[in-house]
Amino acid sequence: METLLQQIINGLSLGAIYALIALGYTMVYGVLRLINFAHGDVYMLGAFAGYFLANALGLDGHPSVFWAILVTIGAMAICAAIGVVIERFAYKPVRHHPRLTALITAIGVSLLLEYGGQVVFGATPRFFPQMIESRTYALGGVQITNQNLLIIVVAVIVMFGLEYIVHRTRIGKAMRATSYNLSVAKLMGINTDRVIAFTFALGSALAAAGGVLVALAIPRIDPLMGLMTGLKAFVAAVLGGIGSIPGAMVGGVLIGLMETGLSATAYSTYRDAVAFGVLILILIVRPSGIFGSSVVEKV
Amino acid sequence: MASPVSSVLLDVREVTRRFGGLTAVKHLNLQVAAGTLYGLIGPNGAGKTTVFNLLTGVYAPSEGDIWFDGRRMHGQRPWQIATHGIARTFQNIRLFADMTVLENVMTAQHLRTSQMIGDAIIGSRRHHREERETRDRARHLLAIFGLEALADEPATSLPYGSQRRLEIARALATSPKLLLLDEPAAGMNPQESVALMDTIRWIRDEFSLTILLVEHNMKVVMGICETIHVIDHGESIATGSPADIQANPRVIEAYLGVG
Amino acid sequence: MPIGRKLLTIAIVLAALAAMNQIIEYGVGDFRINPYYARIISLVGINITLAVSLNLINGLAGQFSIGHAGFMAVGGYAATYLTVYHGAAIAATVGGTPMQGVGSLVVMTASLVTGAVAAGLAGLVVGIPSLRLKGDYLAIVTLGFGEIIRVIILNIPAVGGATGFTAALPITNIFWIYAVAVLTIVIVRNITQSTFGRALGAIRSDEIAAEAMGVATTRYKVLAFVISAALAGVAGGLWGQLFANPLNPQNLNFVKSIEVIVMIVLGGIGSITGAVLGATTLTILPEALRTFDQQFPGLRMVLYALLLILLMIFRPDGIMGRRELSLAWFRRRGGGPGQPGTRVAPLATAGTATRSTRDEGDG
Numbered sequence: 001m002e003t004l005l006q007q008i009i010n011g012l013s014l015g016a017i018y019a020l021i022a023l024g025y026t027m028v029y030g031v032l033r034l035i036n037f038a039h040g041d042v043y044m045l046g047a048f049a050g051y052f053l054a055n056a057l058g059l060d061g062h063p064s065v066f067w068a069i070l071v072t073i074g075a076m077a078i079c080a081a082i083g084v085v086i087e088r089f090a091y092k093p094v095r096h097h098p099r100l101t102a103l104i105t106a107i108g109v110s111l112l113l114e115y116g117g118q119v120v121f122g123a124t125p126r127f128f129p130q131m132i133e134s135r136t137y138a139l140g141g142v143q144i145t146n147q148n149l150l151i152i153v154v155a156v157i158v159m160f161g162l163e164y165i166v167h168r169t170r171i172g173k174a175m176r177a178t179s180y181n182l183s184v185a186k187l188m189g190i191n192t193d194r195v196i197a198f199t200f201a202l203g204s205a206l207a208a209a210g211g212v213l214v215a216l217a218i219p220r221i222d223p224l225m226g227l228m229t230g231l232k233a234f235v236a237a238v239l240g241g242i243g244s245i246p247g248a249m250v251g252g253v254l255i256g257l258m259e260t261g262l263s264a265t266a267y268s269t270y271r272d273a274v275a276f277g278v279l280i281l282i283l284i285v286r287p288s289g290i291f292g293s294s295v296v297e298k299v
Numbered sequence: 300m301a302s303p304v305s306s307v308l309l310d311v312r313e314v315t316r317r318f319g320g321l322t323a324v325k326h327l328n329l330q331v332a333a334g335t336l337y338g339l340i341g342p343n344g345a346g347k348t349t350v351f352n353l354l355t356g357v358y359a360p361s362e363g364d365i366w367f368d369g370r371r372m373h374g375q376r377p378w379q380i381a382t383h384g385i386a387r388t389f390q391n392i393r394l395f396a397d398m399t400v401l402e403n404v405m406t407a408q409h410l411r412t413s414q415m416i417g418d419a420i421i422g423s424r425r426h427h428r429e430e431r432e433t434r435d436r437a438r439h440l441l442a443i444f445g446l447e448a449l450a451d452e453p454a455t456s457l458p459y460g461s462q463r464r465l466e467i468a469r470a471l472a473t474s475p476k477l478l479l480l481d482e483p484a485a486g487m488n489p490q491e492s493v494a495l496m497d498t499i500r501w502i503r504d505e506f507s508l509t510i511l512l513v514e515h516n517m518k519v520v521m522g523i524c525e526t527i528h529v530i531d532h533g534e535s536i537a538t539g540s541p542a543d544i545q546a547n548p549r550v551i552e553a554y555l556g557v558g
Numbered sequence: 559m560p561i562g563r564k565l566l567t568i569a570i571v572l573a574a575l576a577a578m579n580q581i582i583e584y585g586v587g588d589f590r591i592n593p594y595y596a597r598i599i600s601l602v603g604i605n606i607t608l609a610v611s612l613n614l615i616n617g618l619a620g621q622f623s624i625g626h627a628g629f630m631a632v633g634g635y636a637a638t639y640l641t642v643y644h645g646a647a648i649a650a651t652v653g654g655t656p657m658q659g660v661g662s663l664v665v666m667t668a669s670l671v672t673g674a675v676a677a678g679l680a681g682l683v684v685g686i687p688s689l690r691l692k693g694d695y696l697a698i699v700t701l702g703f704g705e706i707i708r709v710i711i712l713n714i715p716a717v718g719g720a721t722g723f724t725a726a727l728p729i730t731n732i733f734w735i736y737a738v739a740v741l742t743i744v745i746v747r748n749i750t751q752s753t754f755g756r757a758l759g760a761i762r763s764d765e766i767a768a769e770a771m772g773v774a775t776t777r778y779k780v781l782a783f784v785i786s787a788a789l790a791g792v793a794g795g796l797w798g799q800l801f802a803n804p805l806n807p808q809n810l811n812f813v814k815s816i817e818v819i820v821m822i823v824l825g826g827i828g829s830i831t832g833a834v835l836g837a838t839t840l841t842i843l844p845e846a847l848r849t850f851d852q853q854f855p856g857l858r859m860v861l862y863a864l865l866l867i868l869l870m871i872f873r874p875d876g877i878m879g880r881r882e883l884s885l886a887w888f889r890r891r892g893g894g895p896g897q898p899g900t901r902v903a904p905l906a907t908a909g910t911a912t913r914s915t916r917d918e919g920d921g
Contacts, residue, residue, distance in 0.1 A: 035694050093871040100622050101874050103694045104823060107624075107816060108866035111859055118856030223856075231705075234698070273709040276702030283699050284687045355770055381772035389770075395763035397880065398756075406756040410772040416781070419752030420745050422564075426752065433753070445905050464905070473772055497904040505901065 002141040007260050013148035013217070015256020016155035020210035021233035022240070022248035023162060024203030030179045030243035031199045033099065037106035038086060039207055040230010041113035042079050044223060046208025047215040048121060049075035051128055060129035068131035072212045076205040083204025084197050092193075110230075117223030125222040128215035147217035154213060158206060159249045166245065171198060179243070232259075232275040239282050241292025250290060254278075308333040308509050309354070309477055314363035316346075316353055316533075323349040325533040326363070331477070331526075336503055337511045338524030340544075342553055346533040347513040348390060351481050354511075355387050356380040368476060382410055386475035388466040390482045390513075394454040400465055401450040404437035407472035411436075440468045443505075460491055464498070471506060478502070480512040484519045492516055496523045521545065529553065571740060579733035596732075597801075602841045603735035604797050607742045609821040609837035610830055611789030614746050616819070617828035617880075618755065619782045620762025621689060622697045626790050627814035628704030632680040633791020634798035634805055635717050637673030638726045641665055641799060643716075645727065662729055669729070670738070670795045677791020678784050680707065685783035689776060692765075701812050712807045722806030723798065730799040738796060742789050747830055749785075758782055762828075813859070820866050826876030831883040836876070 021043050028036040053071045054060065090109050094102045135146040166172040177185040178195045186192045214229075215221050236255045240247025258274050282289060311329035315322065323346045331337045341347050352358045354365060356377040365372040367383055375383075386407075395403050412433055418426040441447045444464045449457060457465060463483060470478055483499065484492045500523055503510050514520045520527060521541040529537040529544060531553040537544055544550055580586065582596050612626045640648075645656035645665045654661020684703045691699055717723045749755045757778050760768035769775055798805035821840045825832025844851070844858045851858045869876065 035698065090867055090871070094874075097870070097874060099693055100697075101870050103622075103697060104819070105867055105870040107819075108863045108870065111813070111816065111863035112867065115856035115859035115863060119854045119860060123855055231701075235702075238698075269713050270709055273706045276706050279702045280687065280699055280706075283691055283695055287691065287695065357766070376774075377766075377769035378772050378774045381770060387770050389767065393764045393767040395760050395767065397763055398759055402756060402759070406760045406768075406773075407771040409753055409757055409760075412753045416749070416752070416754045419754055420748050422744075422748050424561075430752070443901065443903050445902060469771065494905060501903050505903070 003264075005142045007264055008257065009142055009144050009148070011257035011260035012253060013144070013151050013256070014260055015236075015253035016152045017210055017214050017229070017252070018233045018236045018255050019155050019249045019252025020151075020158060020213075021207050021230060022237040022252045023158065023245060024207045025234050025237040026240070026242055026244065026248040027162075027175075027199050027203045029237070031175055031196060032091070032095070032102075032182075034091065034102050035106060035234065036091075036200075036203075037103070037230075038109040038113055039203065040226035040233060041110050041117070042083055042086075042204045042226070043207040043211045043214075043230060043233075044117060044221070044226035045082060045113065046075045046079045046204075046211025047128065047221045047225065048117070048126075048211075048223075049078040049208060050212035050215060051126060051221060054129045054131055059131050063130055063133045065132055068216075071131060072209055075208045075212050079208035079211075080201040080205040083200040083207075087197060087200040092196075110227075114224055114227060121223055123223065125220045128219035128221050130219070131216060145217065147213070151213045151217065154209065155249070155252075158209070159245060162202075162206075162245050165202075171195065175199060228272060235275040235279040238279060239289055241289030244289070244291035247289055247291035306332050308368055309511070310366040311350075311354075312364045312366070314353060314360045314365060316349055316358055317361045323533050324353065324530075327530070327533075327535060329528055329535075331509060331511055333476075333509050334503075334507070335509055335525050336500070336523055337509070338520040338527040339511060339513045339530065340515075340517075340520055340527060341530040344532075345530045347530065348481060349533075350530070351387065351479055351513060354380075354479060355385060381473055381475075384474070384476035385479065386470035386473045386477070387479040388463070388470055388481055388483065390485065392462050392466055394462060394466060394469070396453075396455045398454055399451050400441065400446055400454050400457065401434070401437055403454050403465060403469050404440050404472045405433050407469040408433050408436060410473055437472065440472055441465075444468045459486060463487075463495075467498075467502070471502070475508065477509045477511060480510060480514075482514055483512060484514055484516040487516075489518075492519050495519065499523055572737070575733050575736050575740075578736065579731055582732045598842060598845050600730070600732060600735055600800060602838050603732070603739045604793050604800075605818070605821065605837040605841045606739045606834050607735075607793040607796070608790060608818045609825070609833040610739075610742045610746050611786045611793065612818050613822050613828065613830060613833040614749065614758075614789075615782050615786040617822060617833070618746075618750060618762065619758040619779055621779055621783065622693065623700040623783070623786075624697050624812060624815045624819065625684065625700030625704035625707075626786075626818050627810045627812060628684075628700075628707040629677040629680055629787035629790040630794035630797065630814070631704075631707055631711060631807065631810040632794070633673035633677035633788070634794025634810070635711055635714075635723065636676030636791070637669040637795025638723050638798040638803075638805055639717060640672045641669045641727050641729060642723075642725045645669070645729075656727055656729060666729055666734055669799070670734070670792050673791040673795030674788040675791075677794065678788035680791075681784040681787025682780065685780040685787070689779040689783060701815070704812050704815055708807045708811055711810075718806075720807065722808075723803065726799055726803040726805055728799060728801040728803065730796045730801075735796050738792050742792075743830060743834070745785070745789070749782075750830070754778065754781075816866075817862060820862050822876075823866065823869055823874075824876050826878035826880060828880040829876070829878040829882055831881075832876055832878035835878065 021040060024039045025036060028034055050071050053074045057067060057071065059067055059071065086109055090105055091102060094105050136143050166175060174190045174195045177188065177190055178192050182192055232255055233252065236251035237248045239254060240249065240251030255275055255278065258278065259271055262268060262271055262274055307330045309329065309331040311327055314324060314327045316324040327350065339347055339350060349358065353360055356372065356375050359374065367385060370383060372380060395406060398406065412429055438447060438450065441450055446461060446465055446468065454465060484495055487495060496519055499510060502508060524541060527539065527541055527544045528535065529550050536549045536553055537547045582591050582599060585591065608626065608630065615621050615623050641656060648665050648668050649656045649661030652660050652664050656662055656665040684700065688696060688699045688703065711717060712720050757768065757773045760771065760773050761775050761778060765775055821836035822833050824840060825836030844861065847858060847861065
């Protein structure tokens with residue numbers, strides 16, 4: 001019973017990471033119908049931005065919650081800018097090309113960030129400074145670290161925040177209009193370029209937050225860390241129903257639970273295959289995911 | 300159970316199609332005798348294109364049955380239905396855009412070739428003979444429609460009217476028994492429509508076909524169809540000769556609306 | 559082509575390949591080719607097979623797959639497994655050894671056929687469920703299958719698991735590599751010029767219209783996928799049994815699939831000539847930059863990535879577009895003579911309107 005509860009806690013914190021990244025995939029897909037392959041790598045860049053900021057501020061060995069928050073915000077701002085730059089220079093030129101052109105471009109951007117990261121940061125992993133003191137809380141035999149708790153709490157806050165932005169604000173309304181029909185939204189006077197830039201900025205900032213939070217819990221960071229995590233987060237977004245914010249959250253948690261569940265069995269070496277197995281099943285059985293709605297081609 | 304009347308080529312019985320809460324076609328009954336030029340008309344949104352999509356297997360009926368040439372079409376995929384002899388054109392022309400005019404027609408002869416992939420891979424003599432036959436027949440069809448000189452042009456570079464003719468040539472290349480034309484006169488000027496009427500009548504006689512057409516242009520429908528079926532809001536409201544239909548008060552009401 | 563001329567052509571090609579093999583693998587007189595160059599020539603041949611076979615499904619049928627490395631892995635491991643565990647027994651049936659003479663001929667044939675069959679079966683298993691999906695969903699599912707295949711191989715101790723299949727025998731040579739490349743080009747070219755190829759083109763162009771013309775779209779897509787996978791499997795079999803074997807699951811992840819995609823994108827998706835050009839360029843170019851890559855690991859992939867992005871933005875049709883370089887270029891094109899006595903339909907001749915072909919109408 002306790003091990004099961006412990007597994008669920010572990011699964012939840014892993015799932016919350018996937019969820020944070022999945023939100024970015026889902027927003028961009030919702031607005032542009034583009035699988036932003038590079039999103040997982042923006043998460044990696046977030047971790048590196050945090051790393052360099054924290055070291056520049058000399059936080060290693062001097063934990064401080066205040067500075068940790070500042071570092072996180074700094075990393076989010078840097079990645080928001082990177083996200084906007086990627087959109088402007090790589091995706092915007094191919095926006096009106098066939099969708100596969102955009103997909104191939106996104107794959108290209110992803111590889112550029114991963115291997116560019118290797119060239120710039122080096123391939124060997126770096127160790128993220130301890131910005132906050134690690135604590136472990138025990139509740140009747142079940143243990144959770146403050147970092148994991150933080151990840152879960154932040155993910156939940158972010159989800160509600162996003163739901164608020166998308167459904168209750170002006171820019172949110174513009175996002176939904178753009179998502180529904182980009183050219184009509186433009187005709188209605190919506191500055192769709194700005195909406196898209198905002199979407200990328202917001203998604204990338206969330207990925208950066210995820211990167212810093214994960215680096216606090218698991219301090220090993222390397223340029224390829226976004227590859228698998230990003231793919232799994234994408235699977236989470238599809239599982240929940242791509243385009244749906246609560247879907248990304250539920251999908252992330254489900255993938256997290258499945259992975260930790262499998263890790264506890266004899267098949268733990270198949271861990272990386274689970275997400276893909278789920279993806280394939282979902283796309284074949286119910287491509288619209290848990291919360292999505294299906295679209296039929298008009299003849 | 301075969302179709303009750305032998306001369307009926309297409310027999311639609313009590314077909315209903317729902318999309319979620321919307322019923323696009325309600326209890327449709329349609330009997331098309333072999334060799335006729337049959338018109339299906341109705342105001343915008345009456346469900347005409349849905350009927351075409353039901354006949355060609357793009358959608359399956361929610362209720363009811365479609366019989367074609369003595370066969371029940373239930374559960375058949377569009378390509379199987381094409382195999383049985385129903386060919387169609389599309390309201391918003393769907394040519395194979397990155398192929399030439401000739402290739403479009405050759406592709407549609409798919410059903411008439413042996414499709415032996417092994418022969419193609421080793422490049423057997425049989426394969427080469429068949430390729431030559433396919434090409435010749437495609438050229439013949441293009442010549443009929445005055446498109447032969449454009450055989451090697453990209454299909455979408457053709458002017459609009461020629462694209463419509465190419466679509467008909469492509470449909471004929473499948474050697475159908477029943478040809479479905481979805482708004483063949485759409486976007487044509489009056490002279491073109493008149494010429495189109497002659498073309499359609501000529502095709503029917505030359506290829507011994509049955510033709511079912513959906514059309515907005517009343518002049519075209521009244522001018523060539525022998526039987527006309529009117530639907531409105533997914534329901535049949537009248538069937539008969541052009542003269543009957545023109546005099547039918549329900550049809551007039553459906554088109555003009557009730558003041 | 560009459561059967562006699564066809565056999566003669568085959569004989570000439572085989573003799574040329576054998577001569578090429580002799581020169582590159584063993585040298586002539588005092589001339590020896592630099593082994594490093596010989597290796598690049600080998601890789602060019604294998605990559606041509608990979609690119610041309612991927613082009614069948616991605617270019618001709620228009621079904622975008624990112625799983626080619628997975629099929630290459632299945633074929634490579636199956637082929638190598640056969641050689642390693644049964645090669646000696648197979649060679650013994652003709653009284654030879656797997657490493658030379660008739661024995662190697664028989665073993666290599668058996669090995670590559672095994673690779674093709676295994677990868678083809680994998681293609682069938684992956685293709686049937688996946689090919690119901692379109693566009694980016696299909697792409698991501700094939701990527702997923704590729705990764706699953708890799709994880710499964712990692713967990714098979716008989717083929718070395720994570721350390722790689724180090725027991726592989728280096729029986730691949732230039733003859734086999736280029737025989738397979740030529741065969742692949744011929745197969746794919748013959749497919750494009752057939753009913754099957756036109757059906758695939760129709761699927762790529764408009765699936766709904768293709769079905770309406772009687773094309774069994776799913777069946778053809780799966781078939782093209784299986785042939786493509788089988789050919790990738792043969793390439794894998796060649797690659798896995800090269801000298802200084804690279805058969806390791808780490809080398810066969812989706813980045814390898816992307817490398818092949820960049821090759822066909824550079825050449826022009828849908829063009830066989832383009833795939834050959836792309837494979838050749840992108841095998842030689844990174845080697846030319848090898849010194850930089852040793853200094854900055856990852857630079858080679860950065861180059862691939864930049865090339866991919868720039869191509870998509872500035873020249874999505876690649877070098878060749880869909881065109882082929884062939885003798886037909888030099889021949890006169892145009893319509894053949896009309897058949898006398900064709901009865902012509904009465905047509906509108908005056909004022910054929912030109913307008914958008916896809917305006918929406920009544921649904």
